[in-house]
Amino acid sequence: MPTQRQLRVNNLLQEEISGILRTEIHDPDIGFVTITGVEVTADLREARVYASVLGDEDEVHQTMAALHRARTSIRSALGDCIQLKYLPELTFELDDTARHAQRIEALISKFEREVEQTAGPSLQSIAEEAERNFGATVRQIAQLLTQGRPTAIFIHRDPDGDALGSGLALSLALQQLAQSVPVVCPDPVPSRYQFLPATDRVTNEVPQRFEVAVILDAGDRSQLGELASAAEQAEVVVWIDHHQTNQGGADIDYLDPTAAATALLLRPLIDTMGATVTPDIATCLYTAVATDTGFFTFENSCAGALAAAAELVQNGADPHGIATAARKQYRMAVLRLRGRVLTSLSTYEAGRIACAELTPGDFAIAGAEPEDTEGIIELLKTLTGSQVQVLLKAVSHDRWRVSLRSPVIDVAALAAQFGGGGHRAAAGCTMIGALPEVRARLLKAVASMLLEER
Numbered sequence: 001m002p003t004q005r006q007l008r009v010n011n012l013l014q015e016e017i018s019g020i021l022r023t024e025i026h027d028p029d030i031g032f033v034t035i036t037g038v039e040v041t042a043d044l045r046e047a048r049v050y051a052s053v054l055g056d057e058d059e060v061h062q063t064m065a066a067l068h069r070a071r072t073s074i075r076s077a078l079g080d081c082i083q084l085k086y087l088p089e090l091t092f093e094l095d096d097t098a099r100h101a102q103r104i105e106a107l108i109s110k111f112e113r114e115v116e117q118t119a120g121p122s123l124q125s126i127a128e129e130a131e132r133n134f135g136a137t138v139r140q141i142a143q144l145l146t147q148g149r150p151t152a153i154f155i156h157r158d159p160d161g162d163a164l165g166s167g168l169a170l171s172l173a174l175q176q177l178a179q180s181v182p183v184v185c186p187d188p189v190p191s192r193y194q195f196l197p198a199t200d201r202v203t204n205e206v207p208q209r210f211e212v213a214v215i216l217d218a219g220d221r222s223q224l225g226e227l228a229s230a231a232e233q234a235e236v237v238v239w240i241d242h243h244q245t246n247q248g249g250a251d252i253d254y255l256d257p258t259a260a261a262t263a264l265l266l267r268p269l270i271d272t273m274g275a276t277v278t279p280d281i282a283t284c285l286y287t288a289v290a291t292d293t294g295f296f297t298f299e300n301s302c303a304g305a306l307a308a309a310a311e312l313v314q315n316g317a318d319p320h321g322i323a324t325a326a327r328k329q330y331r332m333a334v335l336r337l338r339g340r341v342l343t344s345l346s347t348y349e350a351g352r353i354a355c356a357e358l359t360p361g362d363f364a365i366a367g368a369e370p371e372d373t374e375g376i377i378e379l380l381k382t383l384t385g386s387q388v389q390v391l392l393k394a395v396s397h398d399r400w401r402v403s404l405r406s407p408v409i410d411v412a413a414l415a416a417q418f419g420g421g422g423h424r425a426a427a428g429c430t431m432i433g434a435l436p437e438v439r440a441r442l443l444k445a446v447a448s449m450l451l452e453e454r
């Protein structure tokens, strides 16, 4: 951890070196360069200066070489404008993609500090700063995609709003540039996303010939299912994604885990490509951001996502229409099953345990299948005052699949008592016996864990 003093010197050097490069160094070999950070050693004798450079590999190389040549004159110019006991030796290093996430975090927290101190820079400038960090990558991708080379977009299996919205938005943007680009996906478009424009471009057929593959919203290659190897056949593979766990490894990686949705990474790309955000493109991008943030309720619902969404509404997206269309819809059997489960709901331990069950009879009367219980336990979680939720689902007359949820007790440990497992807050097990007896055993175990909590 750098000391406060180091941080102060880092900031000072970053500011001064940026100024010196702008006004005092006139080497034509130095291209469009941004000083994104400085790290000074504890003894303040050496400083690493991180530079992000726009342009292709040659331009980057040329600029870095020129910065290296200019380091002595920059250092002496520094001596004229700052008072430090030692003037550190400067080493210039390229701020490459791998450093972006870290740098952006540092930039944002720097901004946050400044916001606390003063009225500070706007959100806009945070976005601009972040965009500048990915600027080179975005420009490179835009350049590649506007060359008219045959291209295919790949999105992950079981496509969600972000995968489809991102894929279709990019395809529509490329259409403006007279390119017809399919959105390749192993699975069909779910009915609740059929309202999106141009869904006829979604296909599970890999085009005969394509040179560029753009992979969108897939956290790893296996997410493309059986089409993963097809995507790799392209001459150039571009990977655009926001999953925390994405390891990258394509020819061009554009990965930003701080983005709430992949669609947000496409915004600057579409602009740089010179395409316009039409109402259709806005609809695709808004759907992507809205669904990936749970309609702005998940933890990733940051100001940036909301600001981008507001802009997309200005561009023609209809929030009410999209929310209505993309809302989950259920078959009659599923809703009837939900009715049965709510009827069976009981509470124990002064309302702290909520327990419900679905017997073989409930499934038969509702006309429902075991997979129709998905999400039912979420209903139990909405009961005021309940701290543990228990749902027993009949597999047969004497076999019960048990789902357990709790923000209070470790339900994984609870499930383990009955040969099951899971996570601390969500777990499950299978129990054998008649319902009253199984329920009694289970509730006794839950109650004793709750007692320990008190």
Ligand SMILES: [Mn+2]
Pocket: 162, 163, 217, 242, 261, 262, 292
């Ligand atoms: Mn996503």
